[in-house]
Every structure is written in structure tokens, then in C-alpha cells.
Amino acid sequence: MTRRKKDKYLFSNQAENVIERGKPLYTSIKGKWQTEFFYNHNPIVLELACGKGEYTIGLAEQFPDKNFIGVDIKGDRIARGSKIASGKGLTNVAFLRVSIQYLDEFFGENDISEIWLVHPDPQLRERDEKKRLTNSYFLDQYVKYLQPGGIFHLKTDSPELYAYSLDTIPRCSGLQILDHTPDLYHSPLQVYHHNIVTHYEKIFVAKGFTINYIRAENTKSGT
Ligand SMILES: C[S@@+](CC[C@H](N)C(=O)[O-])C[C@H]1O[C@@H](n2cnc3c(N)ncnc32)[C@H](O)[C@@H]1O
Numbered sequence: 117m118t119r120r121k122k123d124k125y126l127f128s129n130q131a132e133n134v135i136e137r138g139k140p141l142y143t144s145i146k147g148k149w150q151t152e153f154f155y156n157h158n159p160i161v162l163e164l165a166c167g168k169g170e171y172t173i174g175l176a177e178q179f180p181d182k183n184f185i186g187v188d189i190k191g192d193r194i195a196r197g198s199k200i201a202s203g204k205g206l207t208n209v210a211f212l213r214v215s216i217q218y219l220d221e222f223f224g225e226n227d228i229s230e231i232w233l234v235h236p237d238p239q240l241r242e243r244d245e246k247k248r249l250t251n252s253y254f255l256d257q258y259v260k261y262l263q264p265g266g267i268f269h270l271k272t273d274s275p276e277l278y279a280y281s282l283d284t285i286p287r288c289s290g291l292q293i294l295d296h297t298p299d300l301y302h303s304p305l306q307v308y309h310h311n312i313v314t315h316y317e318k319i320f321v322a323k324g325f326t327i328n329y330i331r332a333e334n335t336k337s338g339t
């Protein structure tokens with residue numbers, strides 16, 4: 117591991133806004149994000165595969181009356197986001213370092229008002245479909261955490277993942293596609309871009325890719 121990576125791990129280990137294995141809240145936070153982390157009852161928004169957390173931070177600045185949690189497995193990327201959020205004094209931001217496969221240990225039914233999945237790895241090889249974050253298994257999980265009427269957003273630079281998700285989302289009971297576009301920058305849906313350009317988005321836009329976007333609603337009824 118490089119020195120820089122080591123420093124970042126050390127930083128997030130000490131950062132109050134990062135929850136990761138070994139920290140006390142890691143095993144006890146499920147169902148208690150509002151009372152034991154954010155200390156308010158504002159809605160919770162998740163950014164999955166957040167990398168450096170550009171959406172978590174950008175939306176937290178734009179919507180101070182909501183709480184944002186960026187989730188990623190890579191500690192060095194989360195450490196970058198954590199440092200930026202602390203520097204900006206954002207108290208409505210948390211980062212959770214965990215694999216998305218284990219979200220059940222951190223969130224329960226109806227805990228979340230919105231989920232953003234931003235440029236996930238497309239995992240296009242057939243044998244990797246199980247890792248694709250819009251396969252039917254993951255979509256069912258997201259529906260469980262989303263409140264009735266909650267919104268699922270997908271942004272992807274991959275036309276293949278976009279096409280795949282346009283197929284899997286309607287087959288997921290609960291999610292209904294509200295809008296979608298293969299070119300977010302030149303669409304009336306651009307309002308959902310919030311002027312937030314992530315690290316990977318910058319790279320793919322520079323290569324000439326368009327940004328695909330899907331917005332879906334959780335139509336399950338409340339319990
Ligand atoms: C292509 S990067 C996108 C990062 C960021 N959203 C962006 O747009 O710059 C994909 C991210 O997903 C994370 N990731 C992939 N599979 C994951 C999983 N199962 N659980 C948590 N994070 C995952 C990777 O660590 C990586 O940071």
C-alpha cells in the first residue's frame with residue numbers, strides 16, 4: 117500500500133463522518149442514523165458506489181434539510197470525500213465504508229427517501245451480472261430501503277448498463293420508471309444533474325460519452 121493510501125486510511129479511521137469496520141457505530145447504527153448520527157429527523161438520501169462522494173457532498177450543500185450517506189467499499193476514495201465534507205463544515209454528511217451487498221446490516225425497510233447510483237462499474241461480462249448494481253437482486257434491496265414514493269436515480273456513462281437497467285427496473289416489483297434519457301446534458305431532465313460532475317463522469321464525458329439517466333419511483337404502498 118502506498119504512503120498516500122495509508123494516510124487516507126488513517127484519516128478516515130479518525131474521521132467522525134466515516135463509519136467503517138472497527139468503529140463503535142458500525143455494528144449498532146441500523147435504524148438509528150437520525151438519532152445517533154445526524155441528531156435530526158430529516159430524510160436520508162443514499163449515494164451508492166459514491167467514490168469520492170461528489171453527489172453526497174454536492175447535494176448536502178444544496179439540500180441542508182436532508183441527510184446524505186455516501187457508500188463505497190474503497191477507503192481511500194471515501195477518505196477524500198470525508199475530508200472535503202469536514203472542510204466545508206457539512207454536518208448532514210456521512211460516509212459508510214461497506215460493500216453494497218451488506219446494506220441490510222445498516223438500513224431497514226423504509227429508512228431511505230432517495231437512492232442515487234452514480235456511474236457504477238457496468239460489470240458487462242456475462243459472468244459478472246451478479247455484481248451489476250442494477251440486477252434484480254440489488255433492485256429488490258433498494259425497494260426495501262426506499263420509502264413509498266421514494267426515488268431511485270441511476271446515472272451511467274455506459275449505454276450497455278443503461279439498456280440493461282431499462283429492462284431490469286420495470287421487472288422489479290415496486291419500481292416504476294418516471295423518466296429516462298440517453299443524454300442528460302441535452303435533455304429537459306438536466307435539472308436532475310444538479311450541476312454535479314463526478315470524477316468518472318469527467319473522464320467519460322472527455323472521451324465523448326453521453327450521460328445516461330433513469331429516474332424511478334418506489335410505488336409500493338406504505339405499511
Ligand atoms: C466507476 S467508480 C464511480 C465512482 C463515483 N460514483 C464517480 O462517479 O466518480 C465505481 C465505484 O463503485 C465502488 N463499488 C463497486 N462495487 C461496489 C460494491 N459492491 N459495494 C460498494 N462499492 C462498490 C467502487 O469502489 C468505485 O468507487
